[in-house]
Amino acid sequence: MRTDINPEQKNGVTATTQDVLTHHPDNIGDIAATMADYTAESRFFTPDGLLRGSEAIRSFFVRMFEEFAKPGMSFELLRQEVDGDTAYIVWRAETADNSFELGSDTFIVRNGKIVTQAFGGKISPKR
Numbered sequence: 064m065r066t067d068i069n070p071e072q073k074n075g076v077t078a079t080t081q082d083v084l085t086h087h088p089d090n091i092g093d094i095a096a097t098m099a100d101y102t103a104e105s106r107f108f109t110p111d112g113l114l115r116g117s118e119a120i121r122s123f124f125v126r127m128f129e130e131f132a133k134p135g136m137s138f139e140l141l142r143q144e145v146d147g148d149t150a151y152i153v154w155r156a157e158t159a160d161n162s163f164e165l166g167s168d169t170f171i172v173r174n175g176k177i178v179t180q181a182f183g184g185k186i187s188p189k190r
Contacts, residue, residue, distance in 0.1 A: 078172075078175035079172075079175075080145050080147065080148055080149065080150050080170070080172040081145050081150075082175070083100055083150075083170070083172045083175060083176070083177060084143065084145060084150045084152070084170065084172075091128065091131060091138075092128050092131070092132060094121065094124060094125060094128065097124055098117055098120070098121050098124070100176060100177045101117050101120050101176060101177050102117065102176045102178065103116050103117050104116065104178065105117060105120060105176065105177055105178055105179070105180070106178070106179045106180070107119070107120050107123065107179075107180045107181075107182070108179075108180070108181040108182065109123070109182050110182070110183060110184075130158050130159075130160055130161070131156075131158055133158060133159040133160070134159065135157065135158070135159050136156065136157065136158050136159070137156060137157045138154065138155075138156040139154060139155050139156070140152060140153075140154050141153045141154055141155065148171055148172050148173055149169065149170065149171055149172075150169070150170040150172065151167065151168070151169050151170075152167065152168050153165070153166070153167045154166045154167070154168075159189070160188065160189055160190070161186050161187065161188055161189060162186070162187045162189060163184055163185075163186050164184075164185040164186070164187060165184055165185045166182065166183070166184035166185075166186075167182070167183050167184060168180060168181065168182050169181045
């Protein structure tokens with residue numbers, strides 16, 4: 064996990080979309096570092112509905128980190144694009160509970176924070 068980049072500021076300059084996109088996956092499992100990428104006004108669109116604010120988003124990541132911390136997890140980043148304040152990633156993963164056959168996230172970053180994130184994917188439970 065990287066802890067050398069503060070997503071808000073880097074060398075006194077507000078973090079770019081690329082800085083935030085780099086910081087975000089580098090801190091999987093570290094809830095405080097992950098939540099540093101969001102604000103109380105952030106929105107996160109998921110297949111289960113819209114999460115508003117840092118507390119709702121935090122609860123989502125706590126559950127995800129619990130799943131991804133189980134033995135046998137694998138993650139592969141397939142594509143990453145950044146254009147201005149918008150970033151897009153495509154990935155796949157395996158956990159003990161689910162096969163994430165395809166996942167994608169779109170991020171809108173302003174002032175070094177993720178203001179909007181949208182996640183979609185094909186997730187197949189293993190049970």
